[in-house]
Amino acid sequence: xxxxxKNQYMVEVYGKLPFYKDYINIITSxxxxxxxxxxxxxxxxxxxxxxxxxxHFLFFPAKDAHLVTGLIMQGSDGLRDxxxxxxxxxxRPAIKNQLKWAxxxxxxxxxxxxxxxxxxxxxxxxxxxxxxxxxxxxNRKDIKSVYLKSVRLPDLTPVIRGQDSEFPVFSILExxxxxxxxxxxxxxxEIISNWEKQPHYANMQLNMVSNEHIKF
Numbered sequence: 001x002x003x004x005x006k007n008q009y010m011v012e013v014y015g016k017l018p019f020y021k022d023y024i025n026i027i028t029s030x031x032x033x034x035x036x037x038x039x040x041x042x043x044x045x046x047x048x049x050x051x052x053x054x055x056h057f058l059f060f061p062a063k064d065a066h067l068v069t070g071l072i073m074q075g076s077d078g079l080r081d082x083x084x085x086x087x088x089x090x091x092r093p094a095i096k097n098q099l100k101w102a103x104x105x106x107x108x109x110x111x112x113x114x115x116x117x118x119x120x121x122x123x124x125x126x127x128x129x130x131x132x133x134x135x136x137x138x139n140r141k142d143i144k145s146v147y148l149k150s151v152r153l154p155d156l157t158p159v160i161r162g163q164d165s166e167f168p169v170f171s172i173l174e175x176x177x178x179x180x181x182x183x184x185x186x187x188x189x190e191i192i193s194n195w196e197k198q199p200h201y202a203n204m205q206l207n208m209v210s211n212e213h214i215k216f
Contacts, residue, residue, distance in 0.1 A: 005141070009091075009107065011114060011134040012070075014039060015084035016077040020124045023082070026131060029089045034061035035068045038168055043083055054115075056108045057087075060169040064093050069104050069173070071111050086111045088136055102147040103138050104173060110136040 013026045014036045027036050038059070052074050059068040070087025088107060095101050114134060121127040 005139065007103070007138045009088035009136045009138075011086060011088060011111070011131060011136060013084075013086050013131060016075040016080075016082040017084055017119070017121065017127075018076055018078045019122050020127070021077050021079065024084070024124070024127065026128075029066070031061050031066040031068050031089050032087065034065070034168065035059050035085070035087060038170070039083060039085065043081075054112070056105075056173045058104065058171040058173050059087075060093075060167065060171075062167045066091055066093055067095070069107055071108065071115060086115055098151070099140070099143060099148060102143050102151045105147050105151055106138045106143050107136050108173075110138075 010028060011026075012028060012032050013024055014032075015024060016022075017024060025036075027033055038061070054071050054073045057070060057072055061068065067090040068087050069090060070085055072083050072085045075082055075084030088111075095104075114131075114136075118127055118130050121130070
């Protein structure tokens, strides 16, 4: 998966879209199974609302586990609400430099393009054919030229390396230009409450986030 100049990540998916009356599921790794489990624990509660819009996230399921990053958004199967999520496993348990941090935003934009090709799907077979074997490829040259200067590496060490044993860690990386972190298993109501208050954090510097963990 990791090369000298390019990385390739398999695209996975979990959640609900209106054309299919069940969960849409492409899960291939242990860490993405933990992301699926976290979604069910948080949003599987009756009458839990999902914030509107597309949110870019980073998920750290357990100490020394591989990071998961992707998009999460409002979803429904026509009967009940449940988020729809496109994501990849990064294949590593930490982000140690600015280039790797910038790569997250490269992945985000690639996943947005993939989402635009599948969100209008009308049948589950066509959806799975479109995503079967789909991957995101990142190129070091493109990351440096397009993303590196515009993103700042936050000090995530106290969260990602797990100084305490509270996992998983869920991070909102980007929505209207801000970032926040949360530790531990959260209830749907706590997440909704925090996301509704997000504009208050719009001016927070990314490198300050790890010093003040924002609890949902």
